[in-house]
Amino acid sequence: MSALTSSRPSPARRPSYAAVLRVPHARRTFLAALAARLSYGTVSLSVLLSVTGATGSYAVSGLVMALFGGTVVVLLPVRATLVDRYGPRRALPPLAAAHSALLCLLAALTWRPGAPPAALATAAALTGCVAPPLGPTMRAVWGRLVDDPALLRRAYSLDGVAEELLFVSGPALVGLLLRFGPPPAGLLLSAVLMLAGTCAFVRSPAVRGAVPPKREKGEKREKGEKGPSTGRFPAAPVVAAAGLGLALSAADLLVMAFAAQRSYGDGLVPWVLAALSAGSAVGGLLNGAVEWRRPAGERLAWLSAGLGAALVVAGLAPGMRTLAAAMAVAGVFVAPTLTTAYLLADETAAEGERTRAGAWVNAAVNAGSSGGSVAAGVVVGAVPLWVCFVLSGGVAVVSAVGVRVVSRLRGGGGWSRPRGGSRTSDTAPRP
Incomplete structure (x- = not known):
């Protein structure tokens, strides 16, 4: 247990959703994570509309979306392992920067009609490969911030409901943006949300204290010795x-x-x-x-x-x-x-x-x-x-x-x- 959690008294005798947000550093950390995660609520529709507008082909759009979504899902445990191994402050910013840069590249490719389908597919696949695992990381941070079991359950419930609302409000935000700009503007918005939100997230004291177990112990694991990693599949x-x-x-x-x-x-x-x-x-x-x-x-x-x-x-x-x-x-x-x-x-x-x-x-x-x-x-x-x-x-x-x-x-x-x-x-x- 880190000093961040062990030195703090229980936030409430009767836990509530308000008590979750009163936990030290919780509100700042959660809002920053939500800002970054809103990118995932805006990006799918933005990719679909941008690629369709640039190619005029639903078949190409479907392929690009499949590659983007597939790489996000399949490689998610790998990216999460990087967070566990190196800590959020070291792992998340490079992923967010690469993801945002590739979203900008995809926006540039789709800004005008006639984009090569192969280039779009490659850019989309690479963008999905480096999508930061913000949801899993925030839930791990909740586990560090909250000791009380009932309060932790409320924190996870609040996180889940908020995430669902992001995926409802994200497309609405893209629809509003389309009144002022072309579909690739949604990709740029997604890039800004991802990079700015992730930077704010990792600067939170709650995330700065998330040091990988090996670093906390300050020693390497000997052969045959029990270490922090068990490889247990959930x-x-x-x-x-x-x-x-x-x-x-x-x-x-x-x-x-x-x-x-x-x-x-x-x-x-x-x-x-x-x-x-x-x-x-x-x-x-x-x-x-x-x-x-x-x-x-x-x-x-x-x-x-x-x-x-x-x-x-x-x-x-x-x-x-x-x-x-x-x-x-x-x-x-x-x-x-x-x-x-x-x-x-x-x-x-x-x-x-x-x-x-x-x-x-x-x-x-x-x-x-x-x-x-x-x-x-x-x-x-x-x-x-x-x-x-x-x-x-x-x-x-x-x-x-x-x-x-x-x-x-x-x-x-x-x-x-x-x-x-x-x-x-x-x-x-x-x-």
């Missing part, structure tokens, strides 16, 4: 996150198919998806406010099962209003599932692997989202729509079973394990 949280991503991405497509099948048109689809997001925000805030008695691993299994059951019931909806209500109920399980997965990954990780553990969960939910869209596109139309909803919900239920199985195979280690002697078993939170 299997249970990753299974739950992948199931969540698969189920939700399929559900998005199923809502569109539901509206088309009943001749509602596309106008009501955004409202149904908004109900899902609203339910998720409410569920995330409730999850942080409730004093849970069960350990995080057990909660994770039940939350995944609840999401699956809600999606199955949604397939029986007679109309769009009922479907919106059912999706709102399903959303109540979304943020708590992801938050609990992040908490469990953090709780079971060694001190020098916390950023990487969270990155695996982040990568799993994004990979699941990609796979779910592909699978749903194949299944929709081949079987009745209600069966598609059952399959979507079934994925979440299967992931709940997977969490139980993985935890038992590991001898219960995936359920909860306090670290550093300061947390109890109850301490066990994409773009």
